[in-house]
Amino acid sequence: MWQCSVCGYIHDGTEAPEQCPKCGAPREKFVEITTEAANLVQRARLTNQLLVSLMSMVEGLGSLADKGIKDNLDPGCMKIFSYTKRVAAEIRQMAKAEIQIHVQKGKWG
Ligand SMILES: [Zn+2]
Numbered sequence: 001m002w003q004c005s006v007c008g009y010i011h012d013g014t015e016a017p018e019q020c021p022k023c024g025a026p027r028e029k030f031v032e033i034t035t036e037a038a039n040l041v042q043r044a045r046l047t048n049q050l051l052v053s054l055m056s057m058v059e060g061l062g063s064l065a066d067k068g069i070k071d072n073l074d075p076g077c078m079k080i081f082s083y084t085k086r087v088a089a090e091i092r093q094m095a096k097a098e099i100q101i102h103v104q105k106g107k108w109g
Contacts, residue, residue, distance in 0.1 A: 001033040001041065001109065010041065010109030037106050044107035051095045058095075061088040 002016040003009070007023040016030035033041070061084055068081030102108050 001038045002030040003033050003109070005029050005031055033109075040105070040107050041109040044102055045109075048099060048102060048108060051099055055092050055095045058088040058091045062092070 002011045002013065004011075004020040004023060004025050006025040006029050007020060009020050009022040010033070011017050011030065016027045016032075019026055020029065065081045065085035065088060068077060069085065072078060099108070
């Protein structure tokens with residue numbers, strides 16, 4: 001793996017790309033990632049993907065809850081939709097915080 005020292009873009013390959021697809025920096029700006037760091041990135045890729053999918057799913061849950069709250073049929077339904085909205089927001093924020101930790105620890109790329 002190679003990382004662009006300008007923007008952080010990670011390239012999978014035996015050699016660095018001609019230029020960074022993200023920021024356009026030339027090949028010389030890429031540094032090879034250590035095996036240890038590359039293993040961390042590799043190991044965390046599935047989990048990161050799952051966390052991103054989870055954030056997308058709870059976004060949908062939040063929208064569903066908003067519709068239910070707007071509908072306001074009865075207190076029982078309001079309770080369920082209000083609870084759903086709160087939990088969805090908490091899960092989204094938890095996933096976001098976890099991804100941030102992964103980025104800081106180099107478990108991203
Ligand atoms: Zn770049």
